[in-house]
Amino acid sequence: MFSKGAQIPDHLLKMLVSTALIVAFGIPFVLQQDLWPFLRMGMFAQVAGNDLVTENFELTKNGTPFDLQAVGLAPASAQFMFRNAWYQHRAGVLLDSMATHNGNATDRWVLNHQINNKLVDSVVRPGFIPSSLP
Amino acid sequence: MMSKQQYIWWTGLILLWLVKASAWWLWLRPVVRGWLNNSSLPADNWWQQALLTLYPRLVTELPRLGSDFLISRADGILVRLLLLLVAAFLGQKYLIPWLFIQGKSEEPAATLPRWLHLATVAFLGWFLFDIYDDLLRREPIAFVFEGRWPWNTLSLLASAPTTKWLDVNIGLSVAACLLSFFRPMHVLTRRLLFAQFLVLQYWLYGYGKLDHTYATMNWALLAWAWQSTLTLRLAVVATGMTYSLAGLEKLLASGFAWVIDAREYLILEHSPLGSALAGLPWLSALLFLLALLFQVFSLPWLLSRWRLWVWMTTAVVFHLVTFLLFGAGAWISPWYLALIYCWHWHDKASARPLT
Numbered sequence: 001m002f003s004k005g006a007q008i009p010d011h012l013l014k015m016l017v018s019t020a021l022i023v024a025f026g027i028p029f030v031l032q033q034d035l036w037p038f039l040r041m042g043m044f045a046q047v048a049g050n051d052l053v054t055e056n057f058e059l060t061k062n063g064t065p066f067d068l069q070a071v072g073l074a075p076a077s078a079q080f081m082f083r084n085a086w087y088q089h090r091a092g093v094l095l096d097s098m099a100t101h102n103g104n105a106t107d108r109w110v111l112n113h114q115i116n117n118k119l120v121d122s123v124v125r126p127g128f129i130p131s132s133l134p
Numbered sequence: 135m136m137s138k139q140q141y142i143w144w145t146g147l148i149l150l151w152l153v154k155a156s157a158w159w160l161w162l163r164p165v166v167r168g169w170l171n172n173s174s175l176p177a178d179n180w181w182q183q184a185l186l187t188l189y190p191r192l193v194t195e196l197p198r199l200g201s202d203f204l205i206s207r208a209d210g211i212l213v214r215l216l217l218l219l220v221a222a223f224l225g226q227k228y229l230i231p232w233l234f235i236q237g238k239s240e241e242p243a244a245t246l247p248r249w250l251h252l253a254t255v256a257f258l259g260w261f262l263f264d265i266y267d268d269l270l271r272r273e274p275i276a277f278v279f280e281g282r283w284p285w286n287t288l289s290l291l292a293s294a295p296t297t298k299w300l301d302v303n304i305g306l307s308v309a310a311c312l313l314s315f316f317r318p319m320h321v322l323t324r325r326l327l328f329a330q331f332l333v334l335q336y337w338l339y340g341y342g343k344l345d346h347t348y349a350t351m352n353w354a355l356l357a358w359a360w361q362s363t364l365t366l367r368l369a370v371v372a373t374g375m376t377y378s379l380a381g382l383e384k385l386l387a388s389g390f391a392w393v394i395d396a397r398e399y400l401i402l403e404h405s406p407l408g409s410a411l412a413g414l415p416w417l418s419a420l421l422f423l424l425a426l427l428f429q430v431f432s433l434p435w436l437l438s439r440w441r442l443w444v445w446m447t448t449a450v451v452f453h454l455v456t457f458l459l460f461g462a463g464a465w466i467s468p469w470y471l472a473l474i475y476c477w478h479w480h481d482k483a484s485a486r487p488l489t
Contacts, residue, residue, distance in 0.1 A: 014230055017368065022222060025375050029383075030214040032207060033188060036339040037332050039349040041380035043462070045387040048398035055198070087193045 057082035058112040061103060071102060086113060086123075095125035147219055155212050166208065170201035210386055217382070232437075233367050246361050250478055254358045255311045257471040258327060261351070265334045266304050303330065321359075328359040347463065350376045350472035357475055370479045373472040374433035377449075381429030396422035400459065408459045421455075428452060442480045449473055 008016070024038040034040050057079055059066045068078045085094040095109040103109070109125040136144070169175070169182060175193055177183045186192060196204065246254075307330055314323040335348055353372035357365040384392045396418045400408035411418045428448050435445040450473065457463045 010234065013364075014234060017233065017364070018222075018226070018230060021225065021368075021371070021375075022218070024372070025379060026218045026222070029379055030211055030218055031188065032210070032214075034339070037335055037348075037352055040383070041349070041376060042383045042387065043380070044399070044460070045380075045383040045392070047388040047391045047395050048402055087197075 054116055055083070056114040056117070057086065058114060059098070060110045060112065062108050063110075066098075066102075066109075082111060086111070091123040092126040095123065099125055144223060151212075151216055151219060154215070158208075158212060163205065163208075167201055167205055170196065170204055173197065214386065229371060233364060233371070246358065246478070250474065251315070251358070253474055254355070254471065255314060257351070257468070258331065258355065259308070259311055260466060261348070261468055262304060262307050262331065262334065265338060266300055269300060269334075269337060303334070306330075324359045328355045331355060347468045351468035354471045354475040366475065366479050369472065369475045370436060371433070373476055374436035376472075377429045377432030377436075381426055381432070384426060385430070393419050393422045393426060403460045405459055405461060411459070425452060425455075436476060442476070446473055446477060 028035050028038050028040040032040060032042065059068065059078070059082065068075065073081075082091075082094070085091050091111045095111060099105070099107055099109050107125075111123045112119055113121040113123075173196065175182075175186065175196065177186050192204070307327060310323045310327050310330075314320050314327065332352065335352075350369075350373045353369040357369040397412050397415050399422075400412040400418055411421070429452075432445065432449075436442060449469070453463055453467055453469055457465070457467075463469070
């Protein structure tokens with residue numbers, strides 16, 4: 001395509017290259033949004049501050065914190081995943097998946113949302129049936 | 135000298151920007167602010183749906199950052215659009231002629247030297263395994279995370295057994311790396327490897343996170359897969375633009391507060407070198423200022439031949455210091471492949487600089 005003796009006319013090639021540069025760099029830069037495979041360069045662009053709100057998600061199975069590393073999930077990856085699921089209102093889907101892969105139908109899976117180490121909200125796995133019920 | 139047609143074209147673009155800016159400030163801004171103040175973010179009409187599709191993180195970030203912050207980011211879009219117009223104008227005037235006219239009049243870099251091919255394959259192999267390892271560590275995410283639109287449209291890939299698919303993929307890529315040394319399949323294998331590298335990055339992106347350092351490596355690989363003076367120069371331009379945009383991002387997102395509050399970063403990251411430097415606020419601010427200047431002016435520095443060596447040395451130091459201070463990156467980073475291509479471009483007797 002770009003080799004010696006290319007068939008594409010010069011003006012078309014120029015237009016293609018200009019468009020590629022604008023799409024690759026301009027659009028992610030303007031919209032402040034990653035667009036695969038063209039990436040925004042906003043890493044470390046925000047001012048750092050130590051007055052940040054600390055947000056934490058805790059996954060429990062039958063009332064005990066679930067050991068995520070035992071199933072190969074690093075804490076940082078887990079927090080990332082929980083946070084996404086929480087704010088996309090998909091915590092139930094996540095808990096169902098966890099239950100399917102790491103337990104049985106009678107287990108009580110709960111995702112706790114903590115702000116500054118205080119519990120503010122929880123989601124219980126939708127499919128959970130308490131064993132005390134008929 | 136601009137032709138009449140170009141004059142009309144650029145005047146039209148600036149007028150269009152003025153119309154957009156007026157519409158935002160006088161009409162849309164209060165409407166969007168009202169919508170953001172409703173914490174449930176209803177998607178009742180097309181523009182609300184479009185915004186939530188384009189920025190799914192709005193739902194995540196609104197409770198944490200507040201509507202004022204998000205509105206200020208929206209204001210920034212207009213400023214960035216104006217900057218893009220200026221950059222496009224300068225690019226059309228200087229960069230595009232440089233990429234084409236001078237490139238054509240010189241000896242085309244039709245084939246890259248063997249050492250560069252070897253270096254590229256080594257880097258590609260390393261980072262294919264890096265992505266492979268990254269995906270394996272994220273494997274538990276695969277069954278709960280479906281990927282974002284439109285990348286989840288490749289559901290065939292996302293729903294395949296992760297480990298097996300990855301094993302086959304990496305096995306084929308190792309074979310392709312070896313094949314790329316031998317004719318007659320070497321061109322095809324290079325292009326397939328380039329495409330495969332993009333697909334693996336797509337998979338990472340589908341899970342919601344992507345290492346932005348691959349950005350320039352992709353351009354270096356483009357010059358590897360389609361070898362010509364034009365693609366080699368594109369890789370150099372892309373490298374410079376990436377650094378410059380990273381610097382501009384810092385200025386636009388934080389202004390000079392990014393330099394003044396440098397200590398906060400160092401304290402928060404808590405690395406041994408960063409902690410020592412945090413005790414010297416003036417020195418840390420100076421270091422951040424130098425880093426910012428290096429990034430913002432990377433493109434003109436990189437395209438200037440006699441200063442290229444200074445630029446490359448600074449770039450290597452910049453990445454090493456970033457790694458030591460913040461743990462960002464690694465001793466071997468995708469950036470280095472882009473730097474090697476810049477060095478090769480500089481090393482070629484035919485590669486005349488812009489200035």
